[in-house]
Amino acid sequence: xxxxxxxxxxxxxxxxxxxxxxxxxxxxxxxxxxxxxxxxxxxxxxxxxxxxxxxxxxxxxxxxxxxxxxxxxxxxxxxxxxxxxxxxxxxxxxxxxxxxxxxxxxxxxxxxxxxxxxxxxxxxxxxxxxxxxxxxxxxxxxxxxxxxxxxxxxxxxxxxx
Amino acid sequence: xxxxxxxxxxxxxxxxxxxxxxxxxxxxxxxxxxxxxxxxxxxxxxxxxxxxxxxxxxxxxxxxxxxxxxxxxxxxxxxxxxxxxxxxxxxxxxxxxxxxxxxxxxxxxxxxxxxxxxxxxxxxxxxxxxxxxxxxxxxxxxxxxxxxxxxxxxxxxxxxx
Numbered sequence: 001x002x003x004x005x006x007x008x009x010x011x012x013x014x015x016x017x018x019x020x021x022x023x024x025x026x027x028x029x030x031x032x033x034x035x036x037x038x039x040x041x042x043x044x045x046x047x048x049x050x051x052x053x054x055x056x057x058x059x060x061x062x063x064x065x066x067x068x069x070x071x072x073x074x075x076x077x078x079x080x081x082x083x084x085x086x087x088x089x090x091x092x093x094x095x096x097x098x099x100x101x102x103x104x105x106x107x108x109x110x111x112x113x114x115x116x117x118x119x120x121x122x123x124x125x126x127x128x129x130x131x132x133x134x135x136x137x138x139x140x141x142x143x144x145x146x147x148x149x150x151x152x153x154x155x156x157x158x159x160x161x
Numbered sequence: 162x163x164x165x166x167x168x169x170x171x172x173x174x175x176x177x178x179x180x181x182x183x184x185x186x187x188x189x190x191x192x193x194x195x196x197x198x199x200x201x202x203x204x205x206x207x208x209x210x211x212x213x214x215x216x217x218x219x220x221x222x223x224x225x226x227x228x229x230x231x232x233x234x235x236x237x238x239x240x241x242x243x244x245x246x247x248x249x250x251x252x253x254x255x256x257x258x259x260x261x262x263x264x265x266x267x268x269x270x271x272x273x274x275x276x277x278x279x280x281x282x283x284x285x286x287x288x289x290x291x292x293x294x295x296x297x298x299x300x301x302x303x304x305x306x307x308x309x310x311x312x313x314x315x316x317x318x319x320x321x322x
Contacts (some may be wrong), residue, residue: 072302072303072313074304110302114229136297143232
């Protein structure tokens, strides 16, 4: 079930969130971020934050926010996270499809991912399958926990309305 | 003279700032932003904000901030504004050269402009001349005050150290 994230959901999701940022393989977040800082970033700054819940367990989450203001306010941005044990089951896909519907409902016309780590091939392939294009490559944009500097992609989709 | 911007500098620069955001031709800022909101964005959120001052008049300004956190914290971002009457005199160039030196001093390795409006050819040409490359094009990313939807460029430079 996809529903809005509560503070208590975030606390139960924190082990997943913390593992993701500590790995330094996918997100440009500080590895030593506190739960408070992460909650602010993931749940308070965005317009909306949702979870994928199964039998009381939070297996995934995403946020939706405007990517810019004024003349670029029609473009939104999302970030997705899925618990390691729940990967490969289509949860990220379902969250991304849900986020596109919510974005359209809120009047956004396009969705942009500002920094998809190029070595995160599962994510890149999934976003491509969902209609996102790589519109730019930022050289050496991400200091990967295992691989050193790697490129990031900017991915973009004009949403179906 | 280039020096750090004060609150009082921002107030005297406000007519320029306001004209730029109202034109909706270059910045993805809300056209109806208040002075307080603009001050927060331009002077409080960034790491540093500087002005170009001549005989007590503020003719230009730029901010410097990190463009992301954690594994991408080596990339900074800047924004520049020059008063209309002072354009074509090399002030933007001088501000950008200054910003690159400050960025290197603060440990940044690269500089990224997330949204250069493609029709702002003077800016695009200047950034190219200063060593920035267009690394991506965001289709229809900016609703231009005169031209409707136009593309934006993402520009990037690995800084000389």
